[in-house]
Amino acid sequence: MISLTIDGQTVVSPEGATLLEACRSIGKDQPTLCYLETLAPVNVCRVCVVEVEGSRTLVPSCSRKVEPGMKVQTESERVRHSRKVVFELLASSVDLSLVDDSVQEWMTNYQVDPGRFGDLAPLVDDRDERHAGHHYENTGTHAETVFQPVKVDNSLYVRDYSRCILCYKCVEACGDDAQNTFAIAVAGRGFDARISTEFDVALPQGACVFCGNCIGVCPTGALMFRSEHELRASDLWHEEEQTVTRTVCSYCGVGCNLELHVQDNRIVKVTSPIDHSVTSGHLCIKGRFGYEYVQQLGDLATTPIDDVLRRAREAGTV
Amino acid sequence: MDIRLMDDAPSDAERAVIAALIDPVEEVGSHLAIGGHSARRHRHLLLPVLSAVQSEIGWVSKGALNEICRRLVIPPAEAYGVASFYALISTTERPSVVAHVCDDIACRLVRSEFPHGDAVVSSPCLGQCDRRPAVLLQRAGVEDVVNAPGDQDPFELVGVADPTVVGDRLLARVGHADPESIGSYADHGGWQALEKARALGPAAVIEEVERSGLKGRGGAAFPTGVKWRAVAAEPAPRYLVCNADESEPGTFKDRVVMEGDPFAVIESMIIAAVATGCAKGYIYVRGEYPLAASRLRHALHETRLAGQLGPEFDIEIIRGQGAYICGEETALFNSIEGLRGEPRQKPPFPAQVGLFGRPTVINNVETLINVPGIVLEGGEAFAAIGTPDSAGTRLFCLSGDINRPGTYEVAMGGALGELVDLAGGFVGETQAILLGGAAGAFVDTEALSMPLTFEDSRSRGVSLGSGVVMAFNSSRDMHDVVRRIARFFRDESCGQCVPCRVGTVRVEEALARSRSAPLEAGLIDEIDRAMKDASICGLGHTAASVVRSAISLGLIS
Numbered sequence: 001m002i003s004l005t006i007d008g009q010t011v012v013s014p015e016g017a018t019l020l021e022a023c024r025s026i027g028k029d030q031p032t033l034c035y036l037e038t039l040a041p042v043n044v045c046r047v048c049v050v051e052v053e054g055s056r057t058l059v060p061s062c063s064r065k066v067e068p069g070m071k072v073q074t075e076s077e078r079v080r081h082s083r084k085v086v087f088e089l090l091a092s093s094v095d096l097s098l099v100d101d102s103v104q105e106w107m108t109n110y111q112v113d114p115g116r117f118g119d120l121a122p123l124v125d126d127r128d129e130r131h132a133g134h135h136y137e138n139t140g141t142h143a144e145t146v147f148q149p150v151k152v153d154n155s156l157y158v159r160d161y162s163r164c165i166l167c168y169k170c171v172e173a174c175g176d177d178a179q180n181t182f183a184i185a186v187a188g189r190g191f192d193a194r195i196s197t198e199f200d201v202a203l204p205q206g207a208c209v210f211c212g213n214c215i216g217v218c219p220t221g222a223l224m225f226r227s228e229h230e231l232r233a234s235d236l237w238h239e240e241e242q243t244v245t246r247t248v249c250s251y252c253g254v255g256c257n258l259e260l261h262v263q264d265n266r267i268v269k270v271t272s273p274i275d276h277s278v279t280s281g282h283l284c285i286k287g288r289f290g291y292e293y294v295q296q297l298g299d300l301a302t303t304p305i306d307d308v309l310r311r312a313r314e315a316g317t318v
Numbered sequence: 319m320d321i322r323l324m325d326d327a328p329s330d331a332e333r334a335v336i337a338a339l340i341d342p343v344e345e346v347g348s349h350l351a352i353g354g355h356s357a358r359r360h361r362h363l364l365l366p367v368l369s370a371v372q373s374e375i376g377w378v379s380k381g382a383l384n385e386i387c388r389r390l391v392i393p394p395a396e397a398y399g400v401a402s403f404y405a406l407i408s409t410t411e412r413p414s415v416v417a418h419v420c421d422d423i424a425c426r427l428v429r430s431e432f433p434h435g436d437a438v439v440s441s442p443c444l445g446q447c448d449r450r451p452a453v454l455l456q457r458a459g460v461e462d463v464v465n466a467p468g469d470q471d472p473f474e475l476v477g478v479a480d481p482t483v484v485g486d487r488l489l490a491r492v493g494h495a496d497p498e499s500i501g502s503y504a505d506h507g508g509w510q511a512l513e514k515a516r517a518l519g520p521a522a523v524i525e526e527v528e529r530s531g532l533k534g535r536g537g538a539a540f541p542t543g544v545k546w547r548a549v550a551a552e553p554a555p556r557y558l559v560c561n562a563d564e565s566e567p568g569t570f571k572d573r574v575v576m577e578g579d580p581f582a583v584i585e586s587m588i589i590a591a592v593a594t595g596c597a598k599g600y601i602y603v604r605g606e607y608p609l610a611a612s613r614l615r616h617a618l619h620e621t622r623l624a625g626q627l628g629p630e631f632d633i634e635i636i637r638g639q640g641a642y643i644c645g646e647e648t649a650l651f652n653s654i655e656g657l658r659g660e661p662r663q664k665p666p667f668p669a670q671v672g673l674f675g676r677p678t679v680i681n682n683v684e685t686l687i688n689v690p691g692i693v694l695e696g697g698e699a700f701a702a703i704g705t706p707d708s709a710g711t712r713l714f715c716l717s718g719d720i721n722r723p724g725t726y727e728v729a730m731g732g733a734l735g736e737l738v739d740l741a742g743g744f745v746g747e748t749q750a751i752l753l754g755g756a757a758g759a760f761v762d763t764e765a766l767s768m769p770l771t772f773e774d775s776r777s778r779g780v781s782l783g784s785g786v787v788m789a790f791n792s793s794r795d796m797h798d799v800v801r802r803i804a805r806f807f808r809d810e811s812c813g814q815c816v817p818c819r820v821g822t823v824r825v826e827e828a829l830a831r832s833r834s835a836p837l838e839a840g841l842i843d844e845i846d847r848a849m850k851d852a853s854i855c856g857l858g859h860t861a862a863s864v865v866r867s868a869i870s871l872g873l874i875s
């Protein structure tokens with residue numbers, strides 16, 4: 001066991017634990033965006049940084065391991081300042097309207113004011129073509145954003161990269177950390193870096209197997225069930241009216257737990273609990289998207305959302 | 319690993335280029351299922367083969383990328399992510415000759431506006447600031463070439479002007495020995511240090527380097543002996559890397575050494591390998607330095623023939639492909655490993671976990687070429703040069719409004735003003751001097767009395783960085799210069815971490831606004847603090863330093 005202090009309080013943590021785990025063990029949660037228990041830490045978002053005595057810069061609590069005698073500050077002026085500015089930089093360049101309430105709370109806590117960099121720049125459609133090391137003359141009239149058209153290229157899920165904070169979670173879930181499919185990676189460089197398939201081909205043309213595990217880990221709603229996307233677009237998505245039913249997938253004998261999100265007696269999305277010992281939150285295409293057989297939307301289906309769901313199912317590529 | 323490839327096939331020419339570097343794997347249709355280790359074994363060939371296709375064909379097509387992925391067992395999305403990371407690799411078709419016209423801080427002072435297009439693109443500093451303005455011609459199927467100075471027609475082959483090179487220790491052979499002849503190198507004192515190092519043995523060599531007080535010349539001034547001892551104590555296999563990615567705007571000294579005295583780089587690396595027991599060495603040469611790379615390649619060949627390299631230690635040259643960030647040591651490792659050139663969070667440090675996850679010595683070119691002298695004369699004699707905390711001589715890159723731009727070697731401890739005098743003094747009335755590079759700081763003429771040492775620069779809150787001394791006289795538009803530096807960092811950020819990826823954009827925007835409105839110094843200050851504190855690597859830590867120094871000197875407002 002390793003002994004350290006966090007905000008003056010002595011904490012004893014197992015060897016190999018992260019500072020984040022040590023903080024949580026004494027009830028001091030830290031904000032995180034790119035961290036997830038089930039994925040290898042990439043420490044890129046930097047909202048979890050803390051101050052460690054003797055360290056020139058702040059350190060990411062999600063990946064830094066505890067060391068004997070460490071003196072950690074999670075609420076110092078430096079920590080608060082960096083977190084505030086990092087949130088502001090994100091919120092001024094990415095659509096964060098669908099992030100977790102807990103993240104919203106942190107932003108309120110740090111008095112995040114994304115407006116101070118100017119008006120947000122409108123949507124552009126060339127982000128996938130940008131060449132590393134070259135960008136247009138920057139006039140400063142607007143705060144540059146990643147706003148771009150939603151990628152709708154299949155009937156199961158959409159990619160709304162205007163919401164992408166580049167947390168790498170989807171890449172990890174698609175790759176080494178879960179699915180081992182490697183259909184997406186980070187492409188480009190700098191502010192023009194983006195999640196992409198090879199040469200930006202549409203998902204059905206690439207390696208995607210439609211397990212939806214990227215959707216499961218995305219913290220911002222950038223990756224979203226097509227059903228949710230269409231319902232939102234029609235103003236018919238009502239999360240407060242939804243129920244979540246936990247059940248076991250009926251396709252094979254592995255025993256993956258499913259959470260069926262139901263609105264108006266219709267399944268509108270499927271997730272799996274991250275702490276479930278079988279799935280760690282991950283599923284396959286059947287468990288994630290193969291629920292249609294329980295709600296055949298025949299001609300007689302008449303709830304207000306049926307039309308939208310049926311259209312989404314049948315649309316394929318738009 | 320189960321890999322789904324694209325359907326695209328390479329052209330015959332593309333296939334030939336790829337086949338020359340990598341053997342085909344067993345054909346299994348468009349799906350490849352190959353086990354973990356054997357699948358990853360060849361990943362380090364990705365950058366060399368992408369470079370080869372780019373250089374022979376002029377761009378990397380879907381068919382070519384697919385063929386590379388098939389042979390290396392790499393998912394196409396990942397390979398595309400790597401290819402699209404580099405400025406010199408194009409994933410769209412383009413003209414067979416592309417002119418990269420430098421419009422960075424030294425060149426833009428003298429260059430007239432030029433029309434951009436498919437075949438003419440703007441470039442960050444090409445490391446030719448002493449003979450500005452510079453152009454790099456990237457040519458499909460032919461060796462790339464540099465025009466410096468090259469102003470009028472960027473495509474006209476004018477070659478390079480004779481450089482000014484002054485110095486009698488590290489630069490003694492440059493311009494005197496034939497860089498293409500191993501015999502000439504020997505005639506000018508080459509190989510004696512290696513012979514002595516082999517006789518002394520590893521422990522004694524490390525001791526001499528420690529005693530010399532040599533500190534890294536790549537920017538961080540870390541004691542070289544400490545680094546070597548740490549790596550030597552780690553289990554084998556260990557690697558040695560010579561960081562020759564020199565891309566800091568205003569810096570060209572490593573190029574001068576590699577072009578003018580390539581055997582010295584190799585001899586120094588062999589001595590380092592003897593001392594630290596490294597199994598293999600890499601020289602990571604900036605992609606924009608075609609002549610340095612070919613001189614080194616030739617020198618390696620001759621050195622091998624002479625029996626100084628072989629199974630116990632050999633050296634490989636890796637060409638960068640246009641990414642300043644790949645000079646950061648851990649980004650450089652990732653780049654060699656065939657990953658995107660994104661820096662790693664430290665700790666762990668390279669001495670423990672470096673290239674291919676192994677203990678690694680990484681040193682700058684200039685750091686390394688100090689070693690033969692230390693071995694020959696002894697650490698103490700070296701320590702007697704310069705000051706106690708800044709031993710030895712240093713290479714400075716003088717450019718801008720200076721009478722004789724060039725590379726100057728001086729003992730550390732002399733005043734900045736003396737160095738400027740050595741280069742014939744300023745042209746015009748100087749309003750600012752850029753010290754240390756784009757990651758350094760501006761100083762004014764009061765700093766001319768400052769001794770050129772690590773400690774004196776540190777106590778003034780500036781840094782010698784990579785040895786840049788670039789002068790700007792009162793006719794220069796400093797606002798434009800500072801904006802170009804902000805643009806540089808925006809372009810060169812790897813994009814991994816938020817403070818740097820977005821912070822560099824916001825700084826550039828604030829500077830753009832200040833053309834017509836008061837400068838938002840407070841905002842820049844706040845962004846800078848977050849970048850310094852919360853970024854992963856040195857690029858983000860220093861990206862706004864120059865901007866802030868320009869503000870505090872009143873150069874921009």
Ligand SMILES: Cc1cc2nc3c(=O)[nH]c(=O)nc-3n(C[C@H](O)[C@H](O)[C@H](O)COP(=O)(O)O)c2cc1C
Nearest residue numbers: 534535536561563564645646647681682685856857
């Ligand atoms: C953004 C960035 C770029 C760098 N570029 C270079 C470079 O081009 N050459 C170099 O030698 N060191 C460069 N460095 C420093 C290296 O990370 C490393 O400190 C150096 O290679 C160590 O060698 P030394 O101890 O001999 O100086 C860079 C660092 C950063 C943060």
Ligand code: SF4
Nearest residue numbers: 164165167168170218
């Ligand atoms: S799409 Fe979502 S999971 Fe993927 S990088 Fe963007 S925000 Fe993260």
Ligand code: SF4
Nearest residue numbers: 812814815818855858
């Ligand atoms: S500081 Fe900039 S260059 Fe360094 S890791 Fe972060 S984004 Fe990449």
Ligand code: FES
Nearest residue numbers: 043045046048062
């Ligand atoms: S959660 Fe730690 S850096 Fe993102």
Ligand code: FES
Nearest residue numbers: 420425444446447
């Ligand atoms: S070569 Fe153009 S600025 Fe250095």
